[in-house]
Amino acid sequence: MAHHSPANVPAADPTKPVHIVFVGAGAVGCFYASRLHYPDHNIHVSLIGRSNYAALAKDGVQLQTRSFGNYVFHPHAVYPSANAAGGVPNSSTSSDVPPPPPGGWDYVVVTTKALPDRVDDSATIAPLVGPKSTIVLIQNGVGVEAPYRARFPDTTIISGVTIISAEQVKPGVIRQNRWTRLHIGPYTTSAESSSSSASPPSASVDPNSALTKRGTEATERLTDWWTRLGGIRDIDPLDEVGLQTVRWHKLCINAAFNPSAVLSGGRGNADMASDPEMRIHLRAIMDEIWAAAPRILGRPFPSELATPDKILASTDRNKGARPSMLLDWEAGRPLELEVIVGNPVRIARARGVELPRMQSLYALLRSAQSVREQKQKEAKGKL
Ligand SMILES: NC(=O)c1ccc[n+]([C@@H]2O[C@H](COP(=O)([O-])OP(=O)(O)OC[C@H]3O[C@@H](n4cnc5c(N)ncnc54)[C@H](OP(=O)(O)O)[C@@H]3O)[C@@H](O)[C@H]2O)c1
CATH class of the missing domain: 1.10.1040.10 (N-(1-d-carboxylethyl)-l-norvaline Dehydrogenase; domain 2)
Incomplete structure (x- = not known):
């Protein structure tokens, strides 16, 4: 399996803040968000809550983890919806909701349950995705990336799959029972070739394309932050087909x-x-x-x-x-x-x-x- 070394990846530029937003502030989202929020390194993580919005906005996230003990994660900002975090006018009735970062979101991490028969979350996140955004999907299953690639043909997409046992025991309280393994890698494949082409991804993925290059760089950066700053020992960066292999496994x-x-x-x-x-x-x-x-x-x-x-x-x-x-x-x-x-x-x-x-x-x-x-x-x- 091709691994990319996270060595020599610079930390965030101290003069340029990195803004990351998680859509789906449940068990997986809150856990991985809490290991990525390092304001001292100019990396700022915000959350979009839904049924748990009030709890998150009031007290942040209480984490009870086997790997890192108990702690409270105070996100940079909490929003009641993706529209509010995208600055869509009249999307929030509360005046307490902060504006989105002036330069837009650098990373939009999707950790909802993947329910494409119910809702198209690629449409949900559309207000958050700008020209410099990278979309990161951490969800089970296969084919989860296709709607995002179809809607955002030129956006960097990172696909991720985690082995963790975690649950939201009550609104804003997350328990991680065991494991922290996260495989991530670029996803470039066009929507067409990911769902209806007879040729396997190993034949249709272009390892030299600009999308692969950007995806690989973003994979390395996230791996570095989660590993070096977040202290997670088993973040595993892979190439595109390698990541799909892990999804199928x-x-x-x-x-x-x-x-x-x-x-x-x-x-x-x-x-x-x-x-x-x-x-x-x-x-x-x-x-x-x-x-x-x-x-x-x-x-x-x-x-x-x-x-x-x-x-x-x-x-x-x-x-x-x-x-x-x-x-x-x-x-x-x-x-x-x-x-x-x-x-x-x-x-x-x-x-x-x-x-x-x-x-x-x-x-x-x-x-x-x-x-x-x-x-x-x-x-x-x-x-
Ligand atoms: N938990 C695990 O141990 C585990 C392990 C491996 C893989 N996974 C995978 O990881 C993914 C996430 O699972 P999870 O266990 O973290 O699920 P979860 O605890 O149910 O969290 C999903 C969260 O997404 C929120 N959400 C959904 N749509 C939203 C929207 N449009 N706007 C804002 N928030 C929205 C939900 O809010 P509401 O409360 O309002 O519904 C919920 O808080 C799934 O694909 C799952 O299979 C989970």
């Missing part, structure tokens, strides 16, 4: 366990893996992705990534873990099913690869979600 876990946890009636990962028939099913999903990803990406999984056997063995040890999709299902929230099962099926199909087990999961889960929503609507109608 993470699907081996997320696509096997998350939909199955819902469809099996609400079971945790180790519990499912202890059921012999379920274990065959989980293993077969992983094997399906394992065999397909190199054909889709044009590059094999690197040897340091855990094989399905290793993933199952660590699942057996990690008793009690319940995937986020199951928590979302139980709370009646929409599921990240398009980016975790729908997009993989579609992207593979566009490259001539069928994922039959994934397709079954996708069809069943999408149906289960729509039946549930119909029932929720009917129940509301009866009130």
Whole structure:
């Protein structure tokens, strides 16, 4: 896997402030934002809250972390919406809301749940994106970048995928239970070639393009800041195809366990893996992705990534873990099913690869979600 060295990356220019805004101030967003806000180095992080806006604006973010202890993160500014942070006139009724930075946002980091069937977050962030902005996406699944590339053809985009266990225990209070791993890398691929071209990214990504160069530089800068200033030890910068490889590898876990946890009636990962028939099913999903990803990406999984056997063995040890999709299902929230099962099926199909087990999961889960929503609507109608 091609790694870029973060060595010799200058810190922020002390005369030029760097302004970073996080859209999606939940578990992942608040944790990574809190490790990037270093006003002494002229790096200033702001948050956009939504249901937790009042708590964030009043007290900042309380962090309870396994990796860095407990601390309070006071962001540079807190906004009630992307429109307010983009300075859209009349977007905020409160006079306390600060104006956006005069030079615009240098980095717009998106850490919402990826729900492209519900909302186009590339449109949500449009007021924040200016000519010098870099968009950073830290979300699960594959194909999450395509709407952003389509809307912002010339904007630097960084794609990121994290292995962390974190939750917002109440508004403005974030608990990080374990892990801090974040893979990041440039994303240049045109929307067309990312979703409908038969050629794999390894053939269509131009490593010498200006977008790749800008994306690689931004990846190195963020890696340096999160590592050297934020103290996170496992920020892992990759090249474009390498990053996509990690996204597909993470699907081996997320696509096997998350939909199955819902469809099996609400079971945790180790519990499912202890059921012999379920274990065959989980293993077969992983094997399906394992065999397909190199054909889709044009590059094999690197040897340091855990094989399905290793993933199952660590699942057996990690008793009690319940995937986020199951928590979302139980709370009646929409599921990240398009980016975790729908997009993989579609992207593979566009490259001539069928994922039959994934397709079954996708069809069943999408149906289960729509039946549930119909029932929720009917129940509301009866009130
Ligand atoms: N948590 C983990 O341990 C973990 C681990 C690995 C990967 N991930 C991935 O990381 C991503 C983020 O997950 P998360 O757990 O951090 O989710 P989360 O805690 O639910 O946070 C998402 C936040 O985004 C906010 N939001 C959504 N749309 C918004 C908008 N238009 N404007 C402002 N705020 C908006 C939500 O606000 P509301 O409260 O108003 O809805 C919520 O606070 C997902 O793709 C997830 O799969 C999470």
